[in-house]
Amino acid sequence: MLLELKHIMEEEYTVLKKLLEALREQNRYLVRREAFNLDKIVKILEERSKNVALLEMKRRKLTKNRPMREIIEEAKDDNLKKIYEDIVEVLQKMQFQKDTNEALIKHGMIFTHQMLRALNPNVEAKTYNSIGRSR
Template sequence: MSLELKGIMEKEYSVLQELFKVLVDQNHYLLKRDAFKLDSVVKSLEEKSKTVALLEIKRRKLTSKRPMREIIAEEKDESMKILYDNIVEILGKIRFQRDTNDALIKQGLVFTNQMLRAIAPRNNTSAGTYNSLGKSR
Protein backbone atom coordinates (compact mmCIF):
# COMPACT_ATOMS: atom_id res chain seq x y z
CA MET A 1 0.00 0.00 0.00
CA SER A 2 2.80 2.39 0.85
CA LEU A 3 4.37 2.38 -2.61
CA GLU A 4 1.02 2.72 -4.36
CA LEU A 5 -0.02 5.56 -2.04
CA LYS A 6 3.28 7.33 -2.60
CA GLY A 7 2.83 6.98 -6.38
CA ILE A 8 -0.64 8.52 -6.20
CA MET A 9 0.65 11.34 -4.01
CA GLU A 10 3.48 12.09 -6.47
CA LYS A 11 1.04 12.24 -9.39
CA GLU A 12 -1.33 14.41 -7.39
CA TYR A 13 1.48 16.79 -6.45
CA SER A 14 2.57 17.20 -10.07
CA VAL A 15 -1.02 17.86 -11.22
CA LEU A 16 -1.49 20.35 -8.37
CA GLN A 17 1.64 22.20 -9.50
CA GLU A 18 0.21 22.39 -13.02
CA LEU A 19 -3.11 23.60 -11.61
CA PHE A 20 -1.33 26.34 -9.67
CA LYS A 21 0.50 27.42 -12.82
CA VAL A 22 -2.81 27.62 -14.70
CA LEU A 23 -4.29 29.74 -11.90
CA VAL A 24 -1.31 32.11 -12.08
CA ASP A 25 -1.82 32.34 -15.85
CA GLN A 26 -5.50 33.07 -15.26
CA ASN A 27 -4.49 35.89 -12.92
CA HIS A 28 -2.25 37.43 -15.60
CA TYR A 29 -5.01 37.22 -18.21
CA LEU A 30 -7.52 38.74 -15.78
CA LEU A 31 -5.20 41.67 -15.16
CA LYS A 32 -4.65 42.12 -18.91
CA ARG A 33 -8.39 41.60 -19.58
CA ASP A 34 -7.63 39.06 -22.31
CA ALA A 35 -10.96 37.24 -22.77
CA PHE A 36 -9.81 34.79 -25.45
CA LYS A 37 -6.91 33.43 -23.41
CA LEU A 38 -9.17 33.24 -20.35
CA ASP A 39 -11.42 30.89 -22.31
CA SER A 40 -8.55 28.47 -22.89
CA VAL A 41 -7.61 28.68 -19.19
CA VAL A 42 -11.11 27.56 -18.20
CA LYS A 43 -10.76 24.36 -20.22
CA SER A 44 -7.36 23.66 -18.69
CA LEU A 45 -8.69 24.33 -15.16
CA GLU A 46 -11.52 21.85 -15.70
CA GLU A 47 -9.11 19.24 -17.02
CA LYS A 48 -6.67 19.58 -14.10
CA SER A 49 -9.50 19.62 -11.55
CA LYS A 50 -10.94 16.38 -12.94
CA THR A 51 -7.51 14.74 -12.78
CA VAL A 52 -7.02 15.83 -9.16
CA ALA A 53 -10.48 14.52 -8.28
CA LEU A 54 -9.77 11.12 -9.86
CA LEU A 55 -6.45 10.83 -8.01
CA GLU A 56 -8.18 11.84 -4.78
CA ILE A 57 -10.79 9.11 -5.27
CA LYS A 58 -8.03 6.52 -5.82
CA ARG A 59 -6.23 7.71 -2.71
CA ARG A 60 -9.37 7.56 -0.57
CA LYS A 61 -10.16 4.03 -1.76
CA LEU A 62 -6.61 2.97 -0.92
CA THR A 63 -6.61 4.57 2.53
CA SER A 64 -10.17 3.52 3.42
CA LYS A 65 -11.04 7.21 3.97
CA ARG A 66 -8.63 7.47 6.92
CA PRO A 67 -7.01 10.87 7.53
CA MET A 68 -3.69 11.31 5.75
CA ARG A 69 -2.00 12.66 8.89
CA GLU A 70 -2.65 9.34 10.61
CA ILE A 71 -1.28 7.35 7.71
CA ILE A 72 1.82 9.52 7.39
CA ALA A 73 2.51 9.17 11.12
CA GLU A 74 2.15 5.37 10.94
CA GLU A 75 4.34 4.93 7.85
CA LYS A 76 7.34 6.77 9.28
CA ASP A 77 8.61 7.31 5.74
CA GLU A 78 10.41 10.65 5.62
CA SER A 79 10.03 11.10 1.85
CA MET A 80 6.27 10.50 2.12
CA LYS A 81 6.04 13.05 4.92
CA ILE A 82 7.91 15.62 2.82
CA LEU A 83 5.65 14.88 -0.14
CA TYR A 84 2.56 15.29 2.04
CA ASP A 85 3.88 18.62 3.38
CA ASN A 86 4.53 19.79 -0.19
CA ILE A 87 0.97 18.87 -1.18
CA VAL A 88 -0.46 20.79 1.78
CA GLU A 89 1.70 23.80 0.89
CA ILE A 90 0.69 23.83 -2.79
CA LEU A 91 -2.97 23.46 -1.80
CA GLY A 92 -2.63 26.60 0.34
CA LYS A 93 -1.11 28.47 -2.60
CA ILE A 94 -3.87 27.24 -4.90
CA ARG A 95 -6.56 28.34 -2.45
CA PHE A 96 -5.02 31.81 -2.15
CA GLN A 97 -4.61 32.21 -5.92
CA ARG A 98 -8.16 31.02 -6.56
CA ASP A 99 -9.55 33.51 -4.03
CA THR A 100 -7.50 36.30 -5.61
CA ASN A 101 -8.78 35.41 -9.08
CA ASP A 102 -12.36 35.25 -7.81
CA ALA A 103 -11.99 38.73 -6.31
CA LEU A 104 -10.66 40.08 -9.62
CA ILE A 105 -13.56 38.53 -11.52
CA LYS A 106 -16.12 39.98 -9.10
CA GLN A 107 -14.45 43.39 -9.27
CA GLY A 108 -14.64 43.32 -13.07
CA LEU A 109 -18.31 42.35 -12.98
CA VAL A 110 -19.17 45.14 -10.57
CA PHE A 111 -17.38 47.66 -12.78
CA THR A 112 -19.14 46.37 -15.90
CA ASN A 113 -22.55 46.55 -14.20
CA GLN A 114 -21.90 50.13 -13.09
CA MET A 115 -20.90 51.12 -16.62
CA LEU A 116 -24.01 49.49 -18.06
CA ARG A 117 -26.21 51.30 -15.54
CA ALA A 118 -24.50 54.59 -16.39
CA ILE A 119 -25.07 54.31 -20.14
CA ALA A 120 -28.50 52.65 -20.07
CA PRO A 121 -31.44 54.93 -20.81
CA ARG A 122 -33.49 55.82 -17.75
CA ASN A 123 -37.22 56.18 -17.49
CA ASN A 124 -37.11 59.10 -15.09
CA THR A 125 -35.76 62.49 -16.03
CA SER A 126 -34.01 63.26 -12.75
CA ALA A 127 -30.24 63.20 -12.51
CA GLY A 128 -28.55 60.20 -10.94
CA THR A 129 -27.84 60.37 -7.23
CA TYR A 130 -25.37 58.58 -5.04
CA ASN A 131 -26.02 56.84 -1.74
CA SER A 132 -23.83 56.93 1.37
CA LEU A 133 -21.61 54.17 -0.04
CA GLY A 134 -20.85 56.16 -3.20
CA LYS A 135 -22.89 53.96 -5.49
CA SER A 136 -25.24 55.45 -8.05
CA ARG A 137 -28.98 54.83 -7.75
Protein backbone atom coordinates (compact mmCIF):
# COMPACT_ATOMS: atom_id res chain seq x y z
CA MET A 1 0.00 0.00 0.00
CA LEU A 2 2.78 2.47 0.89
CA LEU A 3 4.51 1.98 -2.42
CA GLU A 4 1.30 2.64 -4.34
CA LEU A 5 0.52 5.64 -2.11
CA LYS A 6 4.00 7.04 -2.71
CA HIS A 7 3.54 6.64 -6.47
CA ILE A 8 0.15 8.40 -6.41
CA MET A 9 1.52 11.24 -4.29
CA GLU A 10 4.53 11.73 -6.60
CA GLU A 11 2.19 11.88 -9.58
CA GLU A 12 -0.09 14.27 -7.70
CA TYR A 13 2.90 16.50 -6.90
CA THR A 14 3.91 16.78 -10.57
CA VAL A 15 0.33 17.55 -11.64
CA LEU A 16 0.03 20.18 -8.90
CA LYS A 17 3.26 21.83 -10.08
CA LYS A 18 1.85 21.98 -13.61
CA LEU A 19 -1.35 23.51 -12.25
CA LEU A 20 0.67 26.11 -10.33
CA GLU A 21 2.55 26.99 -13.51
CA ALA A 22 -0.77 27.43 -15.32
CA LEU A 23 -1.95 29.77 -12.54
CA ARG A 24 1.24 31.80 -12.92
CA GLU A 25 0.68 31.94 -16.67
CA GLN A 26 -2.88 33.15 -16.03
CA ASN A 27 -1.41 35.87 -13.83
CA ARG A 28 0.90 37.02 -16.63
CA TYR A 29 -2.07 37.19 -19.03
CA LEU A 30 -4.12 39.13 -16.48
CA VAL A 31 -1.35 41.67 -15.95
CA ARG A 32 -0.85 42.10 -19.71
CA ARG A 33 -4.63 42.10 -20.32
CA GLU A 34 -4.45 39.38 -22.98
CA ALA A 35 -8.08 38.32 -23.21
CA PHE A 36 -7.71 35.63 -25.87
CA ASN A 37 -4.89 33.90 -24.01
CA LEU A 38 -6.97 34.03 -20.82
CA ASP A 39 -9.68 32.09 -22.61
CA LYS A 40 -7.15 29.40 -23.57
CA ILE A 41 -5.66 29.14 -20.09
CA VAL A 42 -9.08 28.53 -18.53
CA LYS A 43 -9.38 25.27 -20.47
CA ILE A 44 -5.90 24.23 -19.36
CA LEU A 45 -6.73 25.05 -15.73
CA GLU A 46 -9.92 22.99 -15.90
CA GLU A 47 -8.09 20.01 -17.42
CA ARG A 48 -5.30 20.07 -14.85
CA SER A 49 -7.75 20.54 -11.99
CA LYS A 50 -9.63 17.48 -13.21
CA ASN A 51 -6.39 15.48 -13.19
CA VAL A 52 -5.67 16.58 -9.62
CA ALA A 53 -9.18 15.56 -8.57
CA LEU A 54 -8.79 12.11 -10.13
CA LEU A 55 -5.50 11.53 -8.30
CA GLU A 56 -7.04 12.80 -5.07
CA MET A 57 -9.89 10.30 -5.44
CA LYS A 58 -7.39 7.48 -6.03
CA ARG A 59 -5.43 8.48 -2.94
CA ARG A 60 -8.53 8.73 -0.77
CA LYS A 61 -9.75 5.36 -1.97
CA LEU A 62 -6.39 3.83 -1.12
CA THR A 63 -6.18 5.45 2.32
CA LYS A 64 -9.88 4.91 3.06
CA ASN A 65 -10.34 8.64 3.83
CA ARG A 66 -7.90 8.56 6.73
CA PRO A 67 -5.94 11.78 7.39
CA MET A 68 -2.60 11.87 5.60
CA ARG A 69 -0.71 13.09 8.66
CA GLU A 70 -1.84 10.00 10.54
CA ILE A 71 -0.78 7.67 7.74
CA ILE A 72 2.63 9.33 7.40
CA GLU A 73 3.28 9.13 11.14
CA GLU A 74 2.42 5.42 11.15
CA ALA A 75 4.54 4.69 8.07
CA LYS A 76 7.67 6.43 9.42
CA ASP A 77 8.91 6.80 5.85
CA ASP A 78 11.06 9.89 5.32
CA ASN A 79 10.55 9.86 1.56
CA LEU A 80 6.76 9.77 1.95
CA LYS A 81 6.92 12.57 4.49
CA LYS A 82 9.06 14.68 2.13
CA ILE A 83 6.59 14.19 -0.74
CA TYR A 84 3.71 15.17 1.54
CA GLU A 85 5.52 18.33 2.69
CA ASP A 86 6.28 19.24 -0.92
CA ILE A 87 2.61 18.81 -1.84
CA VAL A 88 1.54 21.02 1.08
CA GLU A 89 4.05 23.68 0.01
CA VAL A 90 2.81 23.66 -3.59
CA LEU A 91 -0.79 23.87 -2.39
CA GLN A 92 0.04 26.95 -0.31
CA LYS A 93 1.71 28.59 -3.31
CA MET A 94 -1.31 27.73 -5.45
CA GLN A 95 -3.70 29.27 -2.93
CA PHE A 96 -1.70 32.49 -2.89
CA GLN A 97 -1.52 32.61 -6.69
CA LYS A 98 -5.25 31.89 -7.00
CA ASP A 99 -6.10 34.68 -4.55
CA THR A 100 -3.84 37.09 -6.44
CA ASN A 101 -5.44 36.19 -9.77
CA GLU A 102 -8.93 36.61 -8.33
CA ALA A 103 -8.00 40.05 -7.00
CA LEU A 104 -6.68 41.08 -10.42
CA ILE A 105 -9.85 39.85 -12.11
CA LYS A 106 -12.05 41.69 -9.62
CA HIS A 107 -9.99 44.88 -10.02
CA GLY A 108 -10.31 44.66 -13.80
CA MET A 109 -14.06 44.16 -13.60
CA ILE A 110 -14.50 47.16 -11.29
CA PHE A 111 -12.42 49.31 -13.64
CA THR A 112 -14.42 48.16 -16.68
CA HIS A 113 -17.69 48.84 -14.89
CA GLN A 114 -16.57 52.36 -13.96
CA MET A 115 -15.46 53.06 -17.53
CA LEU A 116 -18.79 51.86 -18.91
CA ARG A 117 -20.67 54.08 -16.47
CA ALA A 118 -18.54 57.05 -17.53
CA LEU A 119 -19.07 56.38 -21.24
CA ASN A 120 -22.79 55.77 -20.95
CA PRO A 121 -24.11 57.96 -18.15
CA ASN A 122 -27.60 57.43 -16.89
CA VAL A 123 -29.82 60.39 -17.82
CA GLU A 124 -32.61 59.49 -15.40
CA ALA A 125 -33.14 61.42 -12.19
CA LYS A 126 -30.75 60.28 -9.50
CA THR A 127 -32.12 58.69 -6.35
CA TYR A 128 -29.99 57.73 -3.43
CA ASN A 129 -30.32 54.73 -1.15
CA SER A 130 -29.72 54.63 2.60
CA ILE A 131 -25.97 54.17 2.11
CA GLY A 132 -25.74 57.24 -0.07
CA ARG A 133 -25.13 55.56 -3.40
CA SER A 134 -27.07 56.54 -6.48
CA ARG A 135 -29.32 54.04 -8.18
